[in-house]
Amino acid sequence: MPYPTPDDIAKAAPLIAPHIRATPILSVPPEALGLPVPITLKLEHTQVTGSFKVRGAFFNMLTRTVPAAGVVAASGGNHGAAVAHAATKLGHKSRIYVPRAIAKEEKLRRMRAFGGEVVLTDGSVAECMAEYAAYAEDSGALSVHPYDSVPTLTGQGSVAREIEAQTGGIDTIFVSTGGGGLIGGVASYFRDRVKIVSVETEATNTLERSLREGPDIDVSASGVAAGSLGGPRLGIDSFEAIRAHVDKAILVDDAATYAAAQRLWDGTRLVGEPGSAVALAALTSGAYTPAPDERICVLLCGGNAEPDWFTHP
Incomplete structure (x- = not known):
């Protein structure tokens, strides 16, 4: 198999554990973000270097x-x-x-x-x-490739294992996608046990376009999330995991990304970079409507941006 197994990821986790943070989760009630259901935020933007x-x-x-x-x-x-x-x-x-x-x-x-x-x-x-x-x-x-290698997917997949242990189980996870290393790792771990939703901006639509046209593309990224999600194409191993296990690909525009970041700040006093806001924007923009009892996790993937970036679109 061209991508790691859940067992591969489980074995990798204790090896890297001394060098990284086990980042926290935050349970957010519906009224805080203006959503119809509570959600769990995985605060991976508080990782030791500011990202997964x-x-x-x-x-x-x-x-x-x-x-x-x-x-x-x-x-x-x-x-x-x-x-x-x-x-x-x-x-x-x-x-x-x-x-x-x-x-x-x-x-x-x-x-x-x-x-x-x-x-x-x-x-x-x-x-x-x-x-x-x-x-x-x-x-x-x-x-050290950012997304196109099995070791990279294995390491990134450890965040999914951590989420499962912290929450006791989720139904759906929202992941921002660039080259596919993060969502490929998440998909490699969760497989078909969790609904996996990719979120990109319209100007960084590498995954959505790959699923339509195949992986041999060259996306010229632009817009607010280009610095976070600007992969020109998906990695080969990432694409295999994505094609097998990602359930939905959502696109949001830059305006929705700014609005999601503002709502995150207003409701939780958390600041993430544009890549983090993109995943949340799938919900705050209404692009995805959750079921009443759906257990949702949004992965805030990074925080390396000027802290007021979303206040001046």
């Missing part, structure tokens, strides 16, 4: 040989921060390639603060990925 990505970064480096050249990654920010942090903590060098067109200063600061060497690239996200891959081949550095 640190799970996969550590699992890659703890289970693969890291050469003297260190590690290399491509990222809009969250994956780069995670790789830089994990590499520094484990005593390795790291180089992160970032597309200049979607680079956000807050995320660049995070990557550098965690010890990564940041290389800004011109052109598209796909061209950035090509530059990073070429450096990995030329230098011998360990490539």
Whole structure:
């Protein structure tokens, strides 16, 4: 099977546990967010580097040989921060390639603060990925792919296992999708035991378009969530898990994303980055109507953004 099993993920969890946070959940009553049902928020944006990505970064480096050249990654920010942090903590060098067109200063600061060497690239996200891959081949550095590898999916899937243990069980989970590493890991763990809903913006519709057209696409991401969810295509292993186990693909617009972030702040005093707000926007925009007794979890995937980003659309 091209993607991890639930047992693979269960075995990975204790290996990475000393290096990450077991992030909390928050039960939110209907009136707080103006929804018809209560929901559970998984506060993964409070992870040690501000996003779920640190799970996969550590699992890659703890289970693969890291050469003297260190590690290399491509990222809009969250994956780069995670790789830089994990590499520094484990005593390795790291180089992160970032597309200049979607680079956000807050995320660049995070990557550098965690010890990564940041290389800004011109052109598209796909061209950035090509530059990073070429450096990995030329230098011998360990490539830590943001979404297209089984170790990455295995590490990211640990968040689903954590949610299940914390909640005692859910019916539906809402996950923002970029390259598919997070939702691929979640799908690999939950399989068909939980309804898995992907949420993207109309301008970052990698998964929704892949399900319609097949995986051989090149999405030019734009809009408010491009820095979080701007994958040009889904990973091969991610796509297999998604095609097998993701139940629904929802698109929201940028206005709904800003509104969801504002409602999250007003109702809970939590701030996430645009990628986190996208998942919530499926509910706050009315794109998804839950059943009266549906046990819903929204995964707030990251928090690496200026804290007032949603106040000036």
